[in-house]
Amino acid sequence: MEFKNLLFQAEAGIATLTFNRPKALNALNAELLGELAQALEAVAGDEDIRVLILTGAGDKSFVAGADITELAKCHALQAKLFATRGQHAIQKLQCLSIPVIAAVNGFALGGGSEIALACDFIYASENAKFGLPEITLGIIPGFGGTQRLPRLIGMNMAKEMIFTGKMLSAAEAKELGMVNKVVAPDALMTEVMATAKSIAQKGKVSLRAAKQVINAGMGVDLKTGCSMEVDAFALCMASPDAKEGTTAFLEKRKAVFKASLTED
Ligand code: CO8
Numbered sequence: 231m232e233f234k235n236l237l238f239q240a241e242a243g244i245a246t247l248t249f250n251r252p253k254a255l256n257a258l259n260a261e262l263l264g265e266l267a268q269a270l271e272a273v274a275g276d277e278d279i280r281v282l283i284l285t286g287a288g289d290k291s292f293v294a295g296a297d298i299t300e301l302a303k304c305h306a307l308q309a310k311l312f313a314t315r316g317q318h319a320i321q322k323l324q325c326l327s328i329p330v331i332a333a334v335n336g337f338a339l340g341g342g343s344e345i346a347l348a349c350d351f352i353y354a355s356e357n358a359k360f361g362l363p364e365i366t367l368g369i370i371p372g373f374g375g376t377q378r379l380p381r382l383i384g385m386n387m388a389k390e391m392i393f394t395g396k397m398l399s400a401a402e403a404k405e406l407g408m409v410n411k412v413v414a415p416d417a418l419m420t421e422v423m424a425t426a427k428s429i430a431q432k433g434k435v436s437l438r439a440a441k442q443v444i445n446a447g448m449g450v451d452l453k454t455g456c457s458m459e460v461d462a463f464a465l466c467m468a469s470p471d472a473k474e475g476t477t478a479f480l481e482k483r484k485a486v487f488k489a490s491l492t493e494d
Contacts, residue, residue: 231272235262237287238269242293243280243430244423245273250287255294258341260312262297262454267319269354276324280430280437283327283422284349286335286342289415292358295340298367313372317342320373324348324445327438329429333422334414339397344373347382350441352408353422354400355415361397381448383407398477433471433487439463 231238234361237248247269249256249295258266272277286292296316304312323330323345332338332349338360346352352359362375370376370393380388383406403409413421429437439462447455466472471489478485 231269232251233265233269235259236269240276240279242427243278244283245276245279245281246283246285248285248287249293252286252288252291254297254299255291255337256286256288256342257297258316258345259300263312263315263319267322267440270319270322273328274322277434278392280434281330281426282328282330283333283426284323284330284345285419285422289335289357291336291342292334292338293342293345294337295342295363296372301367301369303324309372314422316344316373320345320348323441327441329426329437329441331426333418334360334400334409335418337408340364340371340375341373344371344375344378347408349419351410352403353411353413353418353425354409356400356412357415358400358403358409358412359397360403361395361401362392362445363395363397365393366395372441380464390414418493429438432487433466433469433475434491435469435471435489436466436475436487438491439466470490 235249235251237250239246249262251257251262273282325371328491330349332346332352334346334354336348336355336357338358341362343360343362362371362379364371379391385412387406396417400409400412404412411421441461443462446458469489471487474487
């Protein structure tokens, strides 16, 4: 896939999408958001892709937010369209059935933090900075930050970040539970790739079921969530991967998960 503002690469079931506007610290313009939605559509339709990684080009920034040059020219209705387009792409990202890892290599500000928050988890380089600085521009987060951040780190910490617009270091973000792992900048992609490879070896059916149940369960009460888990568990048992996984254990060998999503 070829894009103007994104790089796409896929190998051995692991796809990497790189935000590629390094001169503007990979800020999100309307064109990039359209390309992101297109790329995610293509990833969703490719059964060979088992894990997606998002990262930023260059060593300074993941994504420094919405493109302020474009934002400054928007009137209210255009801003609504831009925010809707961004939320549409980010919703697509969150609902992708495969695991998505954000490899945050520098600034993840505004829309950049919001994209990372919609991924399944975040690994960050030691120089990463997270923040929702929209308040300093006289606006508020518009790509889901007021909703996803409090759900992840708690309402009061999220309010402080959003009301002050202050940036957090990678270590602070890890302490708050926003980031799973912090590593040296030159080790970031190696670490992310190692985790992606480990995930890619697992069964497609069970990975999808786990993600779907976790995501859906966050929006319902515990009893309903556990009941969804029972159904998804039963569905996994119907897949050849469950047979392979349990048989491999009993035969003391490594399981090789081959179930396709399209087979009978
Ligand atoms: N938009 C456009 N250009 C940007 C952006 C951005 N968000 N961030 C950086 N750039 C550009 C700079 O203008 C500069 O360009 P040039 O070289 O042509 O002057 C280049 O990138 C390098 O940036 P700096 O020289 O500023 O680099 P520094 O290392 O000094 O500073 C910072 C780095 C701290 C990241 C700084 O650039 C900065 O504060 N950027 C803005 C961060 C920000 O406020 N982000 C939030 C944007 S708003 C948002 O994301 C809302 C999302 C929801 C929108 C809803 C739609 C309506």
